[in-house]
Amino acid sequence: MIYSMTGFGKSQKEAQELQIRVEVKxxxxxxxxxxxxxxxxxxxxxxxxxxxxxxxxxxxxxxLSVQIQKNHDGAEASILPQGKIALYYAExxxxxxxxxxxxxxxxxxxxxxxxxPSSISQDTKEExxxxxxxxWQVIYExxxxxxxxxKEFRARxxxxxxxxxxxYIASIASGLQQVTEQDLIRMPGIRERMKKSLLExxxxxxxxxxxxxQEVVYYIEKFDxxxxxxxxxxxxxxxxxxxxxxxxxxxxFMAQEIGREINTIGSKANDSxxxxxxxxxKDELEKIKEQTANVL
Numbered sequence: 459m460i461y462s463m464t465g466f467g468k469s470q471k472e473a474q475e476l477q478i479r480v481e482v483k484x485x486x487x488x489x490x491x492x493x494x495x496x497x498x499x500x501x502x503x504x505x506x507x508x509x510x511x512x513x514x515x516x517x518x519x520x521x522l523s524v525q526i527q528k529n530h531d532g533a534e535a536s537i538l539p540q541g542k543i544a545l546y547y548a549e550x551x552x553x554x555x556x557x558x559x560x561x562x563x564x565x566x567x568x569x570x571x572x573x574x575p576s577s578i579s580q581d582t583k584e585e586x587x588x589x590x591x592x593x594w595q596v597i598y599e600x601x602x603x604x605x606x607x608x609k610e611f612r613a614r615x616x617x618x619x620x621x622x623x624x625x626y627i628a629s630i631a632s633g634l635q636q637v638t639e640q641d642l643i644r645m646p647g648i649r650e651r652m653k654k655s656l657l658e659x660x661x662x663x664x665x666x667x668x669x670x671x672q673e674v675v676y677y678i679e680k681f682d683x684x685x686x687x688x689x690x691x692x693x694x695x696x697x698x699x700x701x702x703x704x705x706x707x708x709x710x711f712m713a714q715e716i717g718r719e720i721n722t723i724g725s726k727a728n729d730s731x732x733x734x735x736x737x738x739x740k741d742e743l744e745k746i747k748e749q750t751a752n753v754l
Contacts, residue, residue, distance in 0.1 A: 459613070459616065459617075459620070459701075459702070459704050460616040460619060460620050460623075460701060460704045460706065460709075460753050460754070461609075461612040461613055461615075461616040461704060461753070461754040462612050462615030462616045462618075462619055462752055462753065462754065463484055463485065463486040463487070463517065463518035463519075463612070463706075463752050463753065463754050464484060464485060464486065464611075464612070464615055464752060465482070465483070465484040465515075465608040465609065465611040465612040465615065466481075466482065466483050466484070466607075466608060466611050467481070467482045467603075467604040467605060467606065467607030467608030467609070467610070467611060468480060468481045468482070468604050468607065469600040469601070469603035469604040469607070470600070471596050471597075471599065471600045472529065473592070473593055473596040474589060474592070474593055475528060475529050476526055476527065476528060476529065476593070477526070477527045477528070477529055478524070478525070478526055478596060478597055478600050479523075479524075479525045479526075479527075479600075480522070480523070480524050480525075480597070480600040480601050480603075480604040481522070481523045481604060482511075482515075482520070482521070482522050482523075482601075482604045482605055482607075482608045483520075483521045483608075484515055484518045484519065484520050484521070484608060484612070485518060485519040486518055486519070486751055486752040487517070487518045487519040488517075489517070490512055490516070490517050490518070490520070491518070491519045491520065492508050492511055492512070492520045492521075492522070493519075493520070493521045493522070494507060494508065494521075494522045494523075494524075495521075495522065495523045495524065496522075496524050497524060497525070497526050499526065499593075500524065500594060500597060503594065503598075507522065507601065510601070510602075510605070511605065514605050514609065515605065515608065515609070516754060517754055518754070522601070522604075524597065524600075524601070526597075612754065616704075616753070616754070619749050619752070619753060620701055622745070622749060623697070623701060623709075623746060623749065624698065624701070626742045626743075626745050626746050627694050627697055627698060627746070629738075629739075629742045630690075630694060630716070630720075630739045630742050630743065631691070631694050633735045633736075633738050633739040633742070634687060634690055634691060634694070634739070636735050637683075637687065637723065637727075637732050637735050637736075638687060640729065640731050640732050640735070641683060641687070641727075641732070644681075644727065644729045644732065645678060645681075645682075648677060648678065648681060680726070681726055681727065681728055682726070683722070683723045683726050683727055686719050686722045686723045686726070687723070689719050690716065690719040690720065690723070693712055693715050693716045693719060694716065696712060697709065697712045697713070697716065700712060704754070706750060706753030706754050709750045709753055710747075710750040710751075710753075713743065713746050713747050713750055716743060716746075717740070717743050717747075720736055720739050720740055720743060721736075721740075723736055724736035724737075724740075
């Protein structure tokens, strides 16, 4: 079974009044290229995360996003420290008096005291090592789930690509069969054309037939495509076998070999009908090459 390098997966969890959202996206690439967007609280785990992504997703451009947000129910509670606010208020009033400010608006002065930095504090608490570790385990579980979903996505896409591969290979095999049928007509035609050419040069039927046969053998060997047809048929069968292995690099290599045999058939055949079939086979092969670039 083959896997596409295109995939997407996500997961969402809640822990310690936090909402955790993880997304994984993969695209085709010859190499493993990983980009992680992580909150500072887990930045120290990046190497561990990268190793996990490499192990599970193997190859391609991999983008991971981890977002952590507070639930509305778990919002921090504001505390109004009356003693501190009263101190700020008294100090502001003293400064205003020294500056000769009259008609003080005590309500406005109180608001100024509230706006002094640190006058309103947040009810936060230090997280213990156990809580930090527990939170990381939840995040890691979310990453695992997102990656698993991404792999399932890749498998579904891979099945679609595999079906296309089989369709393209079947089309090339059909073209090869037509080439074989045309070749049965082509070779006797070469013999007749050579004989006709000799007669047109003024030679009669009593020319040296042994020499003629030698020349025919030479040209037949020059234009013979029997070996190329056999190799091409073998490559097509091997390509189908590789689909079961799920090795994208092998598929790409075999596509190159298939192209080499098709090109040789086209150059040696010297036949317009076979040339037309070769063009059609090349068109199908290009479709295969486009898809192999996105196979894991």
